[in-house]
Amino acid sequence: MAETLEQLRYPIGPWKWPETVADGDVERWIAEIAAAPAQLRAAVEGLSPEQIDTRYRPEGWTVRQVVHHMADSHLNSQCRFRWALTEEAPTIKPYDQPKWAELSDARLSPIEPSLDLLDALHLRWVALAESLSAAERTRIFFHPEHPKPLRLDKTLGMYAWHGKHHMAHITSLRARNGWV
Numbered sequence: 094m095a096e097t098l099e100q101l102r103y104p105i106g107p108w109k110w111p112e113t114v115a116d117g118d119v120e121r122w123i124a125e126i127a128a129a130p131a132q133l134r135a136a137v138e139g140l141s142p143e144q145i146d147t148r149y150r151p152e153g154w155t156v157r158q159v160v161h162h163m164a165d166s167h168l169n170s171q172c173r174f175r176w177a178l179t180e181e182a183p184t185i186k187p188y189d190q191p192k193w194a195e196l197s198d199a200r201l202s203p204i205e206p207s208l209d210l211l212d213a214l215h216l217r218w219v220a221l222a223e224s225l226s227a228a229e230r231t232r233i234f235f236h237p238e239h240p241k242p243l244r245l246d247k248t249l250g251m252y253a254w255h256g257k258h259h260m261a262h263i264t265s266l267r268a269r270n271g272w273v
């Protein structure tokens with residue numbers, strides 16, 4: 094049975110901000126963030142340049158754009174975490190994700206530098222996240238497009254989802270096309 098466009102867009106379902114954070118959630122999210130760069134490398138392993146330039150859905154990004162987007166997104170997240178830990182309830186600067194993904198390097202350049210960037214970035218991210226006290230985990234920042242402040246612990250959950258979400262774009266594309 095063919096997937097609907099919604100299933101292609103959200104292969105693991107859309108993110109929902111949790112009301113509460115249970116014991117073990119943060120540790121699980123940190124472990125997922127720690128695992129993501131190696132999982133992404135596995136997801137793109139052996140793909141040809143033509144396959145890397147294939148859209149994961151009609152009108153969607155290519156695998157190349159997805160990989161560069163993950164680096165761009167997670168780079169922005171680093172600033173948000175550091176601002177929230179060093180300033181009182183800062184308002185962060187959003188970025189235009191579709192336009193960033195259309196910049197020429199995101200469309201055309203090799204994915205290896207972004208894979209390397211994610212390796213390094215996630216090491217810093219995990220080291221920082223593991224060091225957070227209970228009070229620091231609940232520090233907040235404001236995103237201009239969100240009505241409520243965002244808490245760092247829940248934001249870890251969002252980015253754990255974000256990595257799996259985009260990796261599923263790639264692994265489901267591979268599965269549909271028999272690129273094993």
Ligand code: NI
Binds near residue numbers: 162166259
């Ligand atoms: Ni994304």
